[in-house]
Amino acid sequence: MGPLLLQMLKATGTSLQIFFLTLLFALPLGMLVVRGRMAKNVVVSGLVNIYIMIMRGTPLILQLIFVYFAPYYLFHASYDRFTAVIIAFVINYAAYFAEIYRGGIQSIPKGQYEASSVLGFTKAHTFFRIILPQVVKQIVPALGNEVITLVKDTALAQTIGVAELFRVAQNASARQFSTAPIFIAGLFYFVMNGLVSKSFDMIEHKLAYYN
Amino acid sequence: MDEIITVRHVKKNFGELGVLRDISFSLHKGEVLSIIGPSGSGKSTLLRCITQLERVDGGEIDICGKRMVWTTDGAVTYADKESLRHIRLQCGLVFQNFNLFPHMSVLGNITEAQRFVLRKSKEEARKTAMELLGKMGLTDKADAYPGQLSGGQQQRVSIARALALNPQVLCFDEPTSALDPELTGEILRVIKDLAKEKMTMVVVTHEMQFAREVSDNVIFMDDGVIVEQGNPEELFGDPKNQRTRKFLLRYEQ
Numbered sequence: 001m002g003p004l005l006l007q008m009l010k011a012t013g014t015s016l017q018i019f020f021l022t023l024l025f026a027l028p029l030g031m032l033v034v035r036g037r038m039a040k041n042v043v044v045s046g047l048v049n050i051y052i053m054i055m056r057g058t059p060l061i062l063q064l065i066f067v068y069f070a071p072y073y074l075f076h077a078s079y080d081r082f083t084a085v086i087i088a089f090v091i092n093y094a095a096y097f098a099e100i101y102r103g104g105i106q107s108i109p110k111g112q113y114e115a116s117s118v119l120g121f122t123k124a125h126t127f128f129r130i131i132l133p134q135v136v137k138q139i140v141p142a143l144g145n146e147v148i149t150l151v152k153d154t155a156l157a158q159t160i161g162v163a164e165l166f167r168v169a170q171n172a173s174a175r176q177f178s179t180a181p182i183f184i185a186g187l188f189y190f191v192m193n194g195l196v197s198k199s200f201d202m203i204e205h206k207l208a209y210y211n
Numbered sequence: 212m213d214e215i216i217t218v219r220h221v222k223k224n225f226g227e228l229g230v231l232r233d234i235s236f237s238l239h240k241g242e243v244l245s246i247i248g249p250s251g252s253g254k255s256t257l258l259r260c261i262t263q264l265e266r267v268d269g270g271e272i273d274i275c276g277k278r279m280v281w282t283t284d285g286a287v288t289y290a291d292k293e294s295l296r297h298i299r300l301q302c303g304l305v306f307q308n309f310n311l312f313p314h315m316s317v318l319g320n321i322t323e324a325q326r327f328v329l330r331k332s333k334e335e336a337r338k339t340a341m342e343l344l345g346k347m348g349l350t351d352k353a354d355a356y357p358g359q360l361s362g363g364q365q366q367r368v369s370i371a372r373a374l375a376l377n378p379q380v381l382c383f384d385e386p387t388s389a390l391d392p393e394l395t396g397e398i399l400r401v402i403k404d405l406a407k408e409k410m411t412m413v414v415v416t417h418e419m420q421f422a423r424e425v426s427d428n429v430i431f432m433d434d435g436v437i438v439e440q441g442n443p444e445e446l447f448g449d450p451k452n453q454r455t456r457k458f459l460l461r462y463e464q
Contacts, residue, residue, distance in 0.1 A: 109310075111306060111308055111310035112310060112312065114264055114306070114310060115306065115310035115311075115312070117263070117264060117299075118262055118263075118264070118299065118302075118303070118304045118373075119323070119324040119328060119372070119373075119376065120296060120299050120300050120324060120328040120376070121323075121324065121327065121328065125327055129323070129327075130312055133314045134313065134314055137314070209356070210313050210314050210356040210357075210358055211313070211356075211358045
């Protein structure tokens with residue numbers, strides 16, 4: 001049992017790497033995407049919209065396979081599996097985050113922009129000091145939901161052969177003719193998501209200073 | 212007398228609809244002008260054109276002697292960005308729905324523009340804010356958030372926020388329309404006090420009694436045009452125009 005747990009902890013490390021790297025890149029990339037999505041230029045907004053439709057309209061597992069194998073079929077070039085996982089997760093999650101951001105931005109009343117304009121604020125000042133803080137509060141619950149999904153989605157990385165937590169648990173389970181490792185992995189995910197929801201509760205609480 | 216606002220032949224269309232059709236008037240320093248008229252007559256749009264929230268489709272507007280927008284051969288030209296910014300700060304606007312910043316305290320709402328637009332120090336901005344809050348009877352609410360205040364209190368904060376930039380003229384867009392009847396009085400009292408201090412103001416309002424008491428001039432607008440204007444005694448006491456008379460009758464019961 002000891003070595004198995006150690007193996008699973010190590011694999012959890014890989015899952016956490018996928019998790020944190022995805023957040024690190026997808027959260028800011030989503031802002032770029034939402035800028036494109038809400039751009040006045042119809043070509044830009046149209047293209048970005050197609051990207052979002054593909055990301056949300058096809059399975060992440062398929063996107064993983066595509067990102068890893070497409071370069072091989074196109075250029076006969078192969079690359080690191082872990083990098084492929086991060087790329088696939090980032091472009092997928094950025095699309096979801098962008099839609100959440102968009103909902104938040106659109107929920108801010110026009111009057112906030114008008115008051116800012118009359119008071120002489122620059123566009124940047126209006127965005128960073130007036131709009132963004134209100135958007136953040138608005139989107140935290142939806143973002144929490146998405147981040148919890150991300151924890152569980154890391155299990156898909158095994159599709160292209162990255163040994164994350166669930167893959168290791170499955171292998172162990174096959175070796176030992178027992179489902180126990182899989183249920184232990186389930187417990188791991190449950191604990192990780194417990195921490196995620198606790199963190200989001202804290203953020204929501206911190207932002208509850210006004211309504 | 213110094214002209215603070217001069218509007219000549221201003222036009223504004225929303226699609227096919229002419230919301231403002233050839234509006235001209237002027238406002239002098241220290242005067243209070245009320246604009247009355249039925250809903251959809253273009254009163255608010257006129258204020259929004261003066262405060263640069265809407266672009267005009269024709270005519271000229273001067274603010275404090277500076278040309279904001281003019282029209283030559285049908286082409287509308289606005290002043291350069293820097294001039295527009297300068298002009299914007301001369302014209303305060305108080306909204307019907309207050310539009311306070313909900314994530315900032317009352318103090319934050321009033322100091323933000325002072326600090327980041329007028330570049331005043333934090334202490335200086337705070338001092339001005341506290342003076343204004345004192346005037347509005349809200350000293351004890353400095354650290355409250357807008358969501359914790361009544362509508363009347365919120366509107367007084369928004370008046371303080373506009374005054375904090377020390378504008379040459381303050382525009383009010385139906386300042387009491389979003390308030391319960393028992394709260395309108397406190398806002399009207401504040402505007403009356405400002406009038407006593409010779410603050411130049413334009414007030415779009417449905418409060419006829421108030422307009423009659425406080426204004427130096429009254430404009431009656433209907434369907435995008437100024438139907439009648441004059442001093443309140445004339446306009447309310449002896450309206451010349453049939454439409455004005457009909458409109459005022461509805462407020463007399």
